[in-house]
Amino acid sequence: MILLQVQQVTRRFGASVLFSNVSLDVPEHGRVALVGRNGAGKSTLLKMIAGETTPDEGQITTKRGLTFGYQAQNAGLASTKTVWAEMMSVFAKLQTMEKRMHELEVSMSDPDIIANQEQFNQVSATYDQLQQDFSDQNGYGYQAEIRGVLHGFEFDEDYYDKPINELSGGQRTQLALAKLLLERPDLLILDEPTNHLDVETLTWLEGYLQGYPGAILVVSHDRYFLDHVVNDVYDMAHGGLVHYPGNYSHYIDAKAERLRREWKEYDKQQTEISKLEDFVNKNIVRASTTKRAQARRKQLEKMDRIDRPEGDEKVARFTFRPHRQSGNIVLDVVNGAIGYDNQTLCTPVNLDIKKHQAVAIVGPNGIGKSTLLKTILGRLPAIQGQIIFGTGVDTGYYDQDQATLHPKKTVLHELWDDHPTTPEGDIRSILGSFLxxxxxVDKAVHSLSGGEKARLLLTKLALRHDNFLMLDEPTNHLDIDSREVLENALNEFDGTILFVSHDRYFINQVATEVVELEPSGTTRYLGNYDYYVDKKAEQDAYAAQEAAEAEAAHPTVDQPKQTQVNYQQQKDQQKAKRKLSRQVEALEEQMNDLDAKKTAVETEMSAPENFNDADKLADLQQELTDVTTQLNETEESWTEKSLALEDFED
Structure with a gap:
């Protein structure tokens, strides 16, 4: 079944046509991506589909009763409610049902109603139906679902009571998406949902969307995300829309094959046209062949000519060429600690970067990835440790905040002022290669889009000719075509690269090794992003196996050795102390087991695949209640016996 159809839609801005006669289908449970260059009209089309604007021509039709949710790019949640209250508002209907169920439970315990069999049966039937409806609509699991989604976006319980209007813009954007996911519309319309998410959150979001019961229409520049989520791609280019079944990688291959086929057909026809025209030109004036030439001319006039294939639009063309070669050792960071105002974010930091390596820095938001680059460059002081550059290292830096650009300068002078001896024509030519x-070139820097500023920064970086590039989120603001150009330039770069990125596809294409930042320090993985993910999974599986084996073994508590004493009373006292000590240790072990079990149940309740299973969630909720009760009782017993043991010590 088709949920939504875009039929021959056109959008104009004045005399300019942004796109025309575009068509798009979203099937039930579809996973549809809309890709294309910045400015092609992707967000404009999404706004039409969401009903915020109307087409100039054509129509957009939907299945009767279709519900949809639209998340605009970087649109934050505006609310004065707390995080928990705002998320709970999604389930107001269930809360009303829950309240009514409690009222009916009270009624069923009323002696007067119990005495009236007919009235009791009526109340009981109403309660049973309401309870069934409540269960069918995930009434027993919606709070677990809220916790799971908030946890996925890295909002722990410390955030639950915070007013949303006091949070950052990025957090409000994430909460807007979280609320939309909880609402579960038939069709999710998402414009760049992966912006500013760290890798862990991106991975969770991919898993959640893969199991989402409705349909999804998404615009994204995150190619790794598209590969893992979508199964249909619509390419918006040259004012039109072309459909490619499959994920992003299939789209790339299919598009290349289509263009190859179109060029082959075009070239074949052009060869035929050239032969016919050549025959006409040579034979039209000769009496003996003029009739054949006229026939060829008519053949040319009647020919249905194939348009020249439209490949990708013009893309930036640039390279990074170092002026000189560095030594083999490029950078060493030894037992470093990074942070702000003596607040350590990560330690110990150890890096050993050699010539021609491309090292990706990964880790959650706030761990200090950008801080690490700025600390290496000396823009921030290191809390501790050594930072040692090798011989002949020339360092170039790409700042994701674009703070190194001068807002009042023109594009031309932003570059020319750095290279005043270079002729203006050469500067313009270089800028032309960056589109x-x-x-x-006469635009003021402050009037440029984020993508244009990114290309200008790359232009400046390419002209420095450094041999060690330090890049902080270089793909931010770049469309897919520009990202691929940057990847090619970096892969051909005869130097060394240290970069921070959330773009997992980009890391896969460029990195020769990955360094993960955690509060406890750095861990090195000798491969690209996929290798890093596989190794992490192996390590987690191994750790889980070790923990399970340790739990199964239940090692006995070592018995303290006691010195023999002559008095029976002292022996009895020491015996009682040992017994109490064993009890305390056993209770500690029991608390650890119960705490681990509680965490495991909470994790299972937060899993997306359990959100729709009311029976499973009800069982898990009961299991969680039982474990929590046991844990509380064990803690009380442990406290009592620990105090008694302290009396022995005294």
Whole structure:
């Protein structure tokens, strides 16, 4: 069944046509991606589909009763409620049902109603139906679902009571998406949902969307995300829309094959046209062949000519070429500690970067990835440790905040002022290779889009000719085409690279090794992003196996050795102390087991695949209640016996 159809839709801005006669289908349970260059009209089409604007021509139709949720790019949740209250508001209907169920339970315990069999049966039937409806609508699991989604976006219980309007813009954007996921519309319409998410959150979001019961229409530049989530791609280019079944990688291959086939057909026809025209030109004036030439001319006039294939639009073309080669040792960081105002974010930091390596820094938001680059560059002081550059190292830096650009300068002078001896024509030519042509070079920097500023920063970096590039989120603001150009330039770069990125596809294409930052320090993985993920999974599995084996073994508590004493009373006292000590240790072990069991149940309740299983969630909730009760009782017993043991010590 088709949930939504875009039929021959056109959008104009004045005399300019952004796109025309575009068509798109979203099937039931579909996973549809809309890709294309910045400015192609992707967000404009999404706004039309969401009903915020209307097409100039064509129509958009939906299945009767279709519910949809639209998350605009970087649109934050505006609310004065707390995080928990706002998420709970999604389930107001269930809360009303729950309240009514409690009222009916009270009624069923009323002696007067119990005495009236007919009235009791009526109340009981109403309660049974309401309870069934409540269960069918995930009434027993919606709070666990809220906790699971908030946990996925890295909002722990410390955030639950915080007013949303006091949070950062990025957090409000994540909460808007969290609320939308909890609402579960038939169709999710998402415009760049992966912006500013760290890798852990991205991985969780991919898993959640893979199991989402409705359909999804998404615009994203995150190619790794598209590969793992979508199964249909619509490419918006040249004012049109072309459909490719499959994920992003299939789209790339299919698009290349389509263009190859179109060029083959075009070239074949052009060869035929050239032969016919050549025959006409040579034979039209000769009496003996003029009739054949006229026939060829008519053949040319009647020919249905194939348009020249439209490949990718013009893309930036650039390279990074170092002026000189560095030594084999490029950078060493030894037992470093990074942070702000003596607040350590990560330690110990150890890096050993050699010539021609491309090292990716990964880790959760806030762990200090950008701080590490700035500390290495000396822009922030290191809390401790040594930072040692090798011989002949020339360092170039790409700042994700774009703070090194001068907002009042023009594009031309932003570059020319750094290289005043270079002729203006050469500067314009260089800017042209980065897609700044004509009047673009006279634009003020502050008027540029994020993508244009990113290309300008890359232009400046390419002209420095450094041999060690330090890049902080270089793919932010770049469309897919520009990201691929950057990947190619970096892969051909005869130097060394240290970069921070959330773009997992980009890391896969560029990195020769990955360094993970955690509060406890750095861990090195000798491969690309997929290798890093596989190794992490192996390590987690091994740790889980060790923990399970340790739990199964239940090692006995070592008995303290006691010195023999002559008095029976002292012996009895020591015996009682040992017994109490064993009890305390046994209770500690029991608390650890119960705490681990509680965590495991909570994790299972938060799993997306359990959100729709009311019976499973009810069982898990009961199990959680039982474990929590046991844990509380064990803690009380442990406290009592620990105090008694302290009396012995005294």
């Amino acid at each position: 700044f042509t004509g009047s673009d």
